[in-house]
Amino acid sequence: MKDAERLMAKGKAAVEILRQRYPDAECSLESGGDPWRLLVMARLSAQCTDERVNIVCRDLFREIPDAQAMADAPLAQIEELIRPCGLFRTKAKSLKESAAMLLTTYEGRVPDSMEELLSLPGVGRKIANLLLGDIYKKGGIVADTHCIRICGRLGFYAEELKDPLRVERILTPVIPVLEQSDFCHRIVHFGREICTARSPKCEDCPMREICDHNG
Template sequence: MTRPERFRRFLDYFTTAFPEPKTELAYRNPYELIVAVVLSAQCTDKRVNQVMPALLEQFPTAAELGVATADDIFPFIRSVSYPNNKAKHLAGLGKLLLEEFEGEVPSTIEELQRLPGVGRKTANVVVSVIYNQPAMAVDTHVFRVSHRLGLVPKTATTPLAVERALVKYTPQEVIPKAHHWLILHGRYICVARTPKCSICPLTDFCAYYAKVVAPGLAPAAGKPSAKSQL
């Protein structure tokens, strides 16, 4: 199967079975999303959602966050991964939002990456989710699933290489959704240690399934839809 054919199969399934995917981070505006995404680095969305209400009560906008110190922020995020570094990042992020962006979250990847704690992945998430731009954020789930499905070549060994390979064959208007499809599929079905191939609807073109799970065998027909798992 060619790579364009794999993409067509991937897109056909998800546009039908899961047409409106959304981030699992809870947010109400761009400020809340960027704070949540910074906190979500190497941390679960569930944990981030647990700490966000108290954090936002204390720092509801960039105006409050921009005058806070890392020591002010730390007690509210102590249960997330790397809280010391993230407290410093959020303090710097708030300050820069106030000083250079009038308290508003910028809408370009280049401007976003100037903010402390915001790398390319975080910037891509923000412009994709908030501004519906065709940006593909590559986290560990996207990286793993895209390789297992055979959507990207083995030579794509960095997040940027995977990002470029994915957007090459994904229609621009679908890229923001495809990002969520890959994340959610990796979070609930194509998990890292023991992928749930028995309920996966994509085994008919999955390179991992063909090579590791059922070498030489035709994929089983009639698998249940995985929509309820996402």
């Protein structure tokens, strides 16, 4: 089998195994499907757990519910509310600037193209792909730490590869567009439960037949 065909077959199999294991494919960030809130939560999740972001955002969205309120809020208030997420000064500044840009440039709507999303302060490809996949159903590989580690072990690329952009480019053609968003959510659950960073449970793993790790 040629390499491209092998990767396509592996992608198909991985999608199916994860679908069976995690039928719900829920995003760990509880945004309720609101694009602005998902953007905020994804921004806050940098170097912070999704669990903490969910807790912090209950208060944050009670006081600052939308982009207009974020643009109007004093920076010090935003900083105080998001402080437990870490890097709070940088995150508060970029959220306030993003909110202002949304209102002035995008008529208050979170845009639906990679290029426009990347124009928002603090929004990188990871956040953009999450929004494109989850909200706009356009597909998007969210190359987070779980995705990068596990897909390397599975053999989509060398395990040493840690560059998110290269990972995204390799996985995009081998995971069907409409499956990409669910695949990335499921792989996070899989990475927490089975293929953990320190001690992957290979004996109990439903992927072991298609996995190149150690073999």
